[in-house]
Amino acid sequence: MPQLLIRDIPPQLKAWIDEKSYGLRTSQKEFVLSVLTNAWEGGEGLPLFDGVQNGTTAPMDGMPFTLVDLFAGIGGMRLGLERVGGRCTFSSEWDKYSQKTYQAWFGELPEGDIREIRPEDIPDHDVLAAGFPCQPFSIAGVSKKKSLGMQHGFKDVKQGALFFHLAKVIEIKRPPVILLENVKNLRTHDKRKTWDVIRKSLDALDYIIFDRIIDAASWVPQHRERIFIVGFDRNLFGSNVAFEFPELPVGPPPKFRDILDRKSPEKYTLTDHLWNYLQKYAAKHKALGNGFGFGMTDLDGVSRTLSARYYKDGSEVLIPQGKGKNPRRLSPREAARLMGFPDELPIVVSDTQAYKQFGNAVVPPVVEAVGRQIVQTMAAHLTRRPNGCLLKKSSRRQVAGRH
Numbered sequence: 502m503p504q505l506l507i508r509d510i511p512p513q514l515k516a517w518i519d520e521k522s523y524g525l526r527t528s529q530k531e532f533v534l535s536v537l538t539n540a541w542e543g544g545e546g547l548p549l550f551d552g553v554q555n556g557t558t559a560p561m562d563g564m565p566f567t568l569v570d571l572f573a574g575i576g577g578m579r580l581g582l583e584r585v586g587g588r589c590t591f592s593s594e595w596d597k598y599s600q601k602t603y604q605a606w607f608g609e610l611p612e613g614d615i616r617e618i619r620p621e622d623i624p625d626h627d628v629l630a631a632g633f634p635c636q637p638f639s640i641a642g643v644s645k646k647k648s649l650g651m652q653h654g655f656k657d658v659k660q661g662a663l664f665f666h667l668a669k670v671i672e673i674k675r676p677p678v679i680l681l682e683n684v685k686n687l688r689t690h691d692k693r694k695t696w697d698v699i700r701k702s703l704d705a706l707d708y709i710i711f712d713r714i715i716d717a718a719s720w721v722p723q724h725r726e727r728i729f730i731v732g733f734d735r736n737l738f739g740s741n742v743a744f745e746f747p748e749l750p751v752g753p754p755p756k757f758r759d760i761l762d763r764k765s766p767e768k769y770t771l772t773d774h775l776w777n778y779l780q781k782y783a784a785k786h787k788a789l790g791n792g793f794g795f796g797m798t799d800l801d802g803v804s805r806t807l808s809a810r811y812y813k814d815g816s817e818v819l820i821p822q823g824k825g826k827n828p829r830r831l832s833p834r835e836a837a838r839l840m841g842f843p844d845e846l847p848i849v850v851s852d853t854q855a856y857k858q859f860g861n862a863v864v865p866p867v868v869e870a871v872g873r874q875i876v877q878t879m880a881a882h883l884t885r886r887p888n889g890c891l892l893k894k895s896s897r898r899q900v901a902g903r904h
């Protein structure tokens with residue numbers, strides 16, 4: 502095929518190709534080819550492809566809006582929201598390894614510690630996305646902190662207080678929409694006191710709040726329950742906001758075997774030492790009547806929740822390898838797929854860091870589904886004007902004789 506030249510074209514068209522191909526995480530050449538193919542095959546209108554989702558070219562439905570990505574990690578929120586039209590204008594993440602991944606994936610280095618960023622310096626935006634740190638609230642985090650005699654939740658001054666910093670940003674920037682994500686345990690933590698504080702804080706800031714615990718298992722073959730909190734500025738959207746969390750996708754749920762590589766390097770097989778240890782540990786806890794232990798995954802089912810500590814022994818998601826062979830753990834690429842991150846995104850950090858990053862992340866296809874619902878609410882709000890216009894308010898005075 503002859504080389505495609507995208508140099509000698511008008512600057513506006515070039516800018517459009519730049520923006521679209523960047524937003525869709527595809528090369529300019531691939532994007533232009535998809536436009537031409539669509540035109541040739543008689544596609545309707547502009548091809549707004551999502552070039553990365555599951556490696557397919559699913560149509561991208563959405564509307565243009567801006568977002569900021571706080572506590573960005575590796576950008577799971579951003580990936581999901583970009584698929585429904587979001588354009589990220591600011592990100593913050595202080596972990597240098599996550600920053601490295603973020604830069605490789607999105608071409609920009611997130612700002613560091615959010616507490617050192619003046620909210621006024623964050624650009625105006627439509628949607629504020631934040632998967633604020635969950636260790637102070639997660640069951641594993643709480644028991645670890647308790648056992649170390651440390652404070653947890655809001656009493657964990659350093660990490661818990663990050664929510665209040667987030668609230669400050671919301672208060673000053675007043676994003677029309679906020680999308681927060683956290684562990685399921687956030688609702689019940691500290692006899693629901695933590696959740697009460699969060700709800701009341703957001704309510705006091707004049708946001709109408711919707712929350713739902715969503716299990717990612719309908720999108721990826723992993724049982725992963727997380728709380729999604731969506732808030733709409735009451736001053737902008739009014740008190741009767743029509744918002745619904747997404748329905749579960751139709752069709753058969755994904756199976757664990759779908760995310761596995763055909764062949765796996767031997768290094769992911771558990772050593773005899775580790776496998777014996779895990780079996781003994783599980784037997785001891787079974788005898789004591791509790792359920793701690795490894796998770797041998799049903800290949801036709803879903804795995805347990807991938808955690809940020811997976812790098813230690815891989816015990817929560819083990820893969821059977823047949824009789825006579827020790828099970829193995831996931832490769833980082835398989836962990837990425839289990840979280841719904843597409844294969845096109847390179848893994849640029851060590852295995853340990855990659856497991857931590859994926860175990861900490863949000864599942865982008867779930868964010869995409871929630872994002873699509875947010876977009877619907879934003880669009881309904883935009884089109885709600887009685888005069889049928891998108892932006893123009895009704896003018897009281899009509900010029901006589903004109904329509």
Ligand SMILES: C[S@@+](CC[C@H](N)C(=O)[O-])C[C@H]1O[C@@H](n2cnc3c(N)ncnc32)[C@H](O)[C@@H]1O
Binds near residue numbers: 578593616634
């Ligand atoms: C639960 S993770 C969010 C993961 C993200 N949703 C994703 O998809 O990768 C919380 C993130 O907040 C970051 N973080 C914690 N304290 C921070 C701070 N003070 N400033 C900036 N980032 C911080 C952590 O390094 C971690 O990556």
